[in-house]
Amino acid sequence: MNQEYTIQDKARMKYLQLAESIITQIKSGELNIGDQLPSVNQLSLSYGMSKSTVLMGLNHLSEKGIIEAVYRKGYFVRKSSVDHDHRVFFLMDKITVFKEELYQAFFNQLKDRADIDVYFHNHNYRIFERLILENLHNYTHFVIIPILKEDVTGVLNQIPPDRRIILDYNQEGLTGNYSSVYQDFAGDLYSALREVRDRIEKYRRLVLVLPENIYYGHLVREGFEKYCAEFGQASAIISKVSEDNFSPGDVYITLNRYDIDDVNIIKEVHRRRLQLGKDVGLISYNDLYMKEVLEGGITVISADFTRMGEAAAALINENRIAKIKSPSKLIIRSSL
The missing domain is CATH 1.10.10.10 (Winged helix-like DNA-binding domain superfamily/Winged helix DNA-binding domain)
Structure with a gap:
């Protein structure tokens, strides 16, 4: 020995x-x-x-x-001396207000201990694969948001598990003991709907507006269908809101990243001289400053991206491996 x-x-x-x-x-x-x-x-x-x-x-x-x-x-x-303890490869899908919050929180926690290089894959599998494979030996940690249509488990499994931190989306099929900080899309929607069940019941029908290009859409659908089945809720799933499928008495759940469906709902409410929160309900994903004041306030289900970034940074600072569910928050406003 x-x-x-x-x-x-x-x-x-x-x-x-x-x-x-x-x-x-x-x-x-x-x-x-x-x-x-x-x-x-x-x-x-x-x-x-x-x-x-x-x-x-x-x-x-x-x-x-x-x-x-x-x-x-x-x-x-590349350089002549070591500045920090860690080198972090940070791969995001694209820059949004929410991802900027996530990264800034992550950076603030690690800026004195790590060199952080940020990359974007823009939901392009070839870019995603090339960036990871070309950098496998260049970093101590790989922090990745793997939101793509294609199956990326084969690429991610080439990263040593103890250096792999998956963010936002709980990627299935990964091997080894690795870290993740993720949203529970199905569970969060189900819990949120249960919390506002008394408000939903004043409407005729619950409608999920689920665009085809939402990568985690199947998980949101799972939580929606579970709630509707458990409580016998009249429901429908549509891909977008239009003049033809808009109906008074419905409460809508919208996921469009550009909030197009929110705008279309509000336009129809105005055109038909209805009242949001009384004749029509609206629950929107991801909080923005304008949603606090728009139409007297839009009810939102929103991930806490700041906490997500801080949790990922803590895993590196504390040199530990863990899988952490990042809870979403439900903010009830007058649109419901």
Whole structure:
């Protein structure tokens, strides 16, 4: 047992020796920012180390941000010293008000301890795959919002589980002991509807407006159908609100990220001289400043993106692995 520990300890000392040697060469000017390092084979021969030990040393420097692994090209010098304890690869779908809140909360908690590089995949699988695969050895942590139509589990499973933090969407099929901070879309809607059941019952029908391009739509639908079945609620699911399918006596749940359906409902309420919150009900996803004052206030179901960002940062700061359900908040206003 002692002998095994000694062998492992010596291997660790070897790869750290390699790392320190490369850092010394950078600081002395022998290697400059942007220079390519010798190949793994060349370093193995030069230092008399196994290829696996050389790779450990290179990965150690990549995680610290001193060198960068460029896909199919090799390793290049990125900087001359270590500024922080962690290097974080932060991959978002796209920038929105809510994602900006999430990132700012995350950054504020880690700014003194981590270098954070932000990327966007814009729901494009090829971009998503390329960004991750090209950076597998360059970061200590990978914080990812994996909202795409395609199945991305194969790509995500290539990230070591202890470095993987999944945000917002609880991706299924991932292997290993990894972290996540996610919304429970089905459970949150079901709970919210139960909380306002007395208000819903004054309306004729509960209508879920579910656009086809909502990536988590099947989960929202699950929570909606569970509530309607349990309480015998008359219901309907439509893809958008229009003059033809708008009906007084309905209470609408809207998810459109641009709030187009909210606008169409309010326009129809005005056109028909109805009253929002009396003749027609409205529950909208994700709170914005305008929804607090629009039409006297729009009832919302909204994730707490600030808490989500802080929770993800805490997992890194505390060096722990956990799966955390980030609760949504229901804000009842006059539209219901």
